[in-house]
Amino acid sequence: MKRYDLVIVGAGPSGLSAAIEAAKKGMKVVVFDENEKPGGQLFKQIHKFFGSKEHRAKIRGFVIGQQLLEEAGEAGVEVVLNATVIGLYQDKEVVVRKGDRVEHYKGNAVIIATGAAENMVTFPGWTLPGVIGAGAAQTMMNIHGVLPGKRVLMLGSGNVGLVVSFQLEQCGCEVAAIVDAAPRVGGYGVHAAKVARTGVPFYLSHTVVEAEGEDHVTGVTIAEIDSNFQFIPGTEKHFDVDTICVAVGLSPMSQLLKMAGCKMEDDPKRGGQVPICDPYGRTSLPGVFAAGDVAGIEEASSAMIEGRMAGIVAAEYLGYIDEEELKSELASLDEALNGLRQGMFAPQNRGKAIEKTEEGIDISESLLKNGYVADDEIEKYPGVTHKTGIHPVIECTQNIPCNPCQDACKKGCISIGSKITSLPIVVDDSECINCGMCVASCSGQAIFLVDESCQDGTATVTLPYEFLPLPEAGTKGKGLGRDGKVVCDAEVVSVKSMKAFDKTNLLTIRVPREYAMKARFFKVV
Amino acid sequence: MSERIKEHPILGVQEKGKSVKFTFDGKELEGYEGEPIAAALKANGVMVHRYTRKEHKPRGIFCAIGRCTDCVMVVNGVPNVRTCITPLVEGMEVCTQYGVSAKPFEEQ
Amino acid sequence: MNSVNDRSRDIGPFVPGPDDDMLICRCEEITKGEIRKAVHDGMWTLTEIRRYLRTGMGLCQGQTCSRLVKGIVAKELGISPSELEPAASRVPMRPIEMEVFANEAPDEKEGE
Known part of the structure; x- marks a missing residue:
């Protein structure tokens, strides 16, 4: 069994950030990722990120991915791809499938940064080819250079739905409509506005009645719903589309943590089953840490900071840095993370209907209903x-x-x-x-x-x-x-x-x- | 291959591997070496990857990252191959999967 | 006692719904109606549902349907989905051929 100071599962934004910090402290680090390429979902993000300089704002996601990979290389992080972690045991034994065999590793510390999986909604026809996750659309167009469809209906007006709609238009697809069962646009108003101004209509308080087609999607009917999520007869609208893209949120992929025996909880604000952990990712099991979306759904920008925190906490756990260094490093990261966790869309405000800006100006009703001010x-x-x-x-x-x-x-x-x-x-x-x-x-x-x-x-x-x-x-x-x-x-x-x-x-x-x-x-x- | 993005406003012209030939249900198609089989099929307009075992319903690409396993097909005689994460190789034989077989249900 | 464990509770009879034929578990092709009926057959935990119907036991290992199944079972029991313990997580987390699963790499010396 190979032993490492630190085994990290997941080479996305948080896993790589954790690896970079830990390796900089002198730890021997390995990162396993089941995918062929590292970076998690970062390489599909072609928009400029929000935040300030320290959060790598105004840099496009895939460029941040390249930066992280370079930093990881310089820091001497070993990233093993096509390596699927199929099990994690309480004593920090990690079971990895590589090619046609299974290998066992032991980490003196383990960071789980497995990210999240897409949620789904059901409607008649939801299993037809042509109904795809928003992530699938991003993967096809931004990684493989293939159009996900020619005419697409987007279900979901959160940031993923809005950003992917824009990306679909950027590669030449037509977005027929953005539909959401919620009465208000879920994502950033600016993301909605940049799609709306290109002519994409928004249908809030609407959802899919049925996806049509024999062997693949040829059309879709949506209708308005009342406050009990029941269709209102006579409000049906039909669109000829070949693709329905589903962007209805993410769930943490926390199964490895649960399997290892970490105490878990169901927290809707964090997206579902998450480990009970402190702000730096320490779970109930000493030496097992969680970072990024697996510990609660947020943005890639915050995942990177959480990753760095977990890397530093792991370094202190194994004695690579002392408590004083830990405190000073965490303090600056705390500040960076708090910076991101502010405003209308901060985790603590999830689900709240905010009526006024911090300046006391009414939030645009039209923006929330139609996608534009x-x-x-x-x-x-x-x-x-x-x-x-x-x-x-x-x-x-x-x-x-x-x-x-x-x-x-x-x-x-x-x-x-x-x-x-x-x-x-x-x-x-x-x-x-x-x-x-x-x-x-x-x-x-x-x-x-x-x-x-x-x-x-x-x-x-x-x-x-x-x-x-x-x-x-x-x-x-x-x-x-x-x-x-x-x-x-x-x-x-x-x-x-x-x-x-x-x-x-x-x-x-x-x-x-x-x-x-x-x-x-x-x-x- | 009209479903390929030729030039992208942000990503530019994406680098592709070498062009290779493969078969889909015996029909010769072209794709790029190393891209997922599913991407090559999609670029050729193929939507249905398999028909389900119980209900014989069509399925295709759904998650595109190897999680959902809806896009599995019979590749070089091996069933349940996740085409969205399996790289295309020259001469690959890709077949629609019926249940867990490459034979249509009526022949099973 | 958590209400999900109070098996003496009366959840009423199974009432057919208009969307009972909606497919929920895409891999094993299990419908909403089958899941709802299973609850009335006494399967009150997600682990029981899993064993009884094979939801989430197909190729994808519940990646897609876990959350949906949870919602349906909770609704049938009249409880919040967060009260339901997720089904057990165990090796292997991802689909794997038995011949690979059994093919353990030879042990190397520690520290190598």
Whole structure:
């Protein structure tokens, strides 16, 4: 039996982060992962992450994955792939299937970072080919380069449903609708808004009545439900789709911890069966730790911090660092994690209906019901201001832990302040130089540069654009409103693509002046 | 292979392995070496991977990461192969799985 | 006593539902009706349901249906799903061919 200081199960964001920290402390670390490639779900995340610099904000998930792998390599972490852990025993014996044989390992400490599995809902036809998990769609399009479908209905309006819908559009699929049984959009408003403005309709308080098709999905019927989750007759809507994507939440994959004998609990706020553990991942079994989604569903950003915490705690458990070092290292990580666990979507606020922002502004009802802030609501938010000449318009309307826009503007036009969840404001008397860095750095694609006062009675709107084909200057088309409906004629004035924008192209369109605060997307019609 | 993403706005042109031939129920198809069998099938428009044992219902890709086992097929004569995580190799014989066999139910 | 263990409790008769033919366990092809009936046959824990119907014992080992089965059983018993203990977790956690499972790697010396 091979012995390691630390055996980690799962080479996703938390497992790799744990491995890096532990190896840096001089521990002999091995990470097992059942997949062919490391990184867990990070390599499927092609959007820019939220948070602040220390959380690797505004960096795309797959790039963070590459960074973690490099750091793991430098730290001397051994990552064993195609290695399925099939058992974990109380004495920290780990049973691993590799190829056609089974091997036994002993870890002086063990970190379980197995992540989560997708939840499912049932409806007639849910076993038909063409009904897939949202994760499957991400895997097919972002890893294997194959279209999951041509026309897709998304069931679920949480962050996964919203992000995957956008990604489907990015690779050329049409998203017919986003449907959720809940009465309100579950994910970040900015994620919803960037999908809604492309023309995807949202159906809240709706769910799937039936998936149609003989051998595979050819259509779907949805209908509105009442507060008892019963269909309301006469509200049926039909869509011709070839794919139904299910994004209805995740459950921790905690079976290994349970098998080892860790005390478990059922905690709906953490996503289901989770180990009882302290904030640093110490389970009821000495030397067995849990990190990432397996200990409670959160974001990849928090999983990375949890992983680092578990790695450090494991190092202290085995005497590689002393208590003092432990305390000081955990203190800074505590701060980083607390930074992420703030705002409307923080774990402690899960399930709560929040009516007002921290600033006391009403949360947009339209955003929660339709996926976009209505034109008559948008002016309430502090990032939406008017002035002569070009200036940023920040349509960030919910308190989420994110602040790259503040650093992006070298002219100091944008301020969030010390509280990371505060809504960004446009600083009075600041001078916008039209560099576009704020537009490109906003992970929520919620910043626009607007010039409402061009001399010829027109206005220009610069918007983030991550689709192909990229329109050229001079292309005529239509300006779409926040609701994705055509509002006016529009012409592309310029297209900026710079390395610093990291694939977020800046499209500047010219629209009639009265649409300066309405046109938010461009489509060639 | 119209279902392939040729160029992606974020990921660019994805690197593919060498093009290989394999068979699906005896019919010759093309895919890329090393990609999951399921991806190659999907790119060729194949939706049904198997028919279930009891109810004879069609199944295809569902989780795409080797968890759900819905996409299993008979590969080189071996049933229950998870096609979403099994790399494609030149000359592979991939067959629709009926129950646990490559033979249609009426021939079993 | 946890209400799930109080077997003297009357949960009423099995009442057929409109969606009883909905497939729940995709691998073993077990329907919602079969699961609901099993509860009325006296299978009140997830482990019992598993042994009685084979839900979650197919190729995927309950990856997809565990949560769904839990919800159905809880509803039938009139309790919260969180009161139900999940079915036992044991080796092997993932599907594995018996010949591989039996193929133990030769023991190497510790520290190698």
